[in-house]
Amino acid sequence: MRIKVIFFAELKEMFGSSCLVDIREGATIQDAVHLLAQSGRFPLNAASLRYALNENFETPDKKLSNNDELALMTPMSGG
Amino acid sequence: MITDQPIDLVEFFSRPFDPSCGAAASFVGMVRNHDHGCRVKSLHYDCYRSMAEKVLQVLADQARSQWAVDEIRIVHRVGHLEIGEAAVAISVGSAHRAEAFEACRFLIEQIKKTVPIWKKEVFEDGTSEWVSCMRSGTSVSWR
Numbered sequence: 001m002r003i004k005v006i007f008f009a010e011l012k013e014m015f016g017s018s019c020l021v022d023i024r025e026g027a028t029i030q031d032a033v034h035l036l037a038q039s040g041r042f043p044l045n046a047a048s049l050r051y052a053l054n055e056n057f058e059t060p061d062k063k064l065s066n067n068d069e070l071a072l073m074t075p076m077s078g079g
Numbered sequence: 080m081i082t083d084q085p086i087d088l089v090e091f092f093s094r095p096f097d098p099s100c101g102a103a104a105s106f107v108g109m110v111r112n113h114d115h116g117c118r119v120k121s122l123h124y125d126c127y128r129s130m131a132e133k134v135l136q137v138l139a140d141q142a143r144s145q146w147a148v149d150e151i152r153i154v155h156r157v158g159h160l161e162i163g164e165a166a167v168a169i170s171v172g173s174a175h176r177a178e179a180f181e182a183c184r185f186l187i188e189q190i191k192k193t194v195p196i197w198k199k200e201v202f203e204d205g206t207s208e209w210v211s212c213m214r215s216g217t218s219v220s221w222r
Contacts, residue, residue, distance in 0.1 A: 008125050055127075071127055077191070078196030079167050079191035
């Protein structure tokens with residue numbers, strides 16, 4: 001299956017605004033992060049990241065579906 | 080609401096509240112010219128806009144369920160902001176003042192932590208930095 005990963009702020013400056021990732025059926029958010037890390041495109045230590053799947057906050061163990069939009073987000077700093 | 084246009088504070092605060100409101104508590108977050116001893120020249124806000132709108136709505140719903148408030152108005156600006164410009168404005172109307180103050184405080188604290196908006200400080204020496212990523216010690220490490 002294929003998902004879209006989107007980036008903001010400093011991650012957007014480093015990786016662009018989005019990329020498409022092909023990943024096995026049943027994969028989780030954590031699997032996608034590992035896949036990006038293996039490709040050298042993403043932080044290995046993702047402890048401070050937050051994840052949103054289709055605009056909802058999710059934990060790393062959440063399973064992905066085809067065409068999902070996964071946002072990988074650094075700590076927020078609005079206000 | 081998220082906007083890339085300047086926030087018109089006069090219009091924002093002069094809109095009448097529901098007649099049931101006896102109190103309105105308001106907050107404005109502005110761009111200041113310094114941070115951690117560095118001279119700040121301007122700010123740039125990036126935003127996951129569609130999600131930010133949804134999270135703002137969730138926060139307003141949470142405030143309504145927690146306090147007896149009648150009206151909640153929130154606007155957050157994104158894009159390039161100069162010193163002194165309003166970045167966020169909140170106004171909460173309620174029958175009595177305690178609920179309005181508490182809900183307003185709750186909203187700004189939650190907005191800073193949970194709405195997908197990020198600010199970048201541009202310093203007078205020409206450097207810039209995304210807030211909360213490096214200096215606050217919550218940095219992401221990169222391979």
